[in-house]
Amino acid sequence: MSPSDAQKRASAKYQKENISSLACRVKKEQAEKFKSYCESMGKTSNAVLKEYVLECIGEKE
Numbered sequence: 001m002s003p004s005d006a007q008k009r010a011s012a013k014y015q016k017e018n019i020s021s022l023a024c025r026v027k028k029e030q031a032e033k034f035k036s037y038c039e040s041m042g043k044t045s046n047a048v049l050k051e052y053v054l055e056c057i058g059e060k061e
Contacts, residue, residue: 022053 003011026034038045054060 022049 035045038048041048051061
C-alpha cells in the first residue's frame with residue numbers, strides 16, 4: 001500500500017525540520033570505488049557515511 005498524501009506531507013515536514021544532508025564532491029572514479037567498497041561490505045554508501053559521521057562525533061545510532 002502506498003503512502004497517502006497526508007503521510008507524504010507529514011514525512012516531508014518531519015524531514016525539513018529534523019534532517020540534514022551532508023555531501024562531498026569526489027572524482028567519478030573515486031565514487032565508483034567507494035560504492036564498490038560499500039557493496040562489498042553489504043551496505044549502502046549512505047549507511048557507511050552515516051556510521052563514520054556518528055563515529056567522528058562520538059554518537060551511536
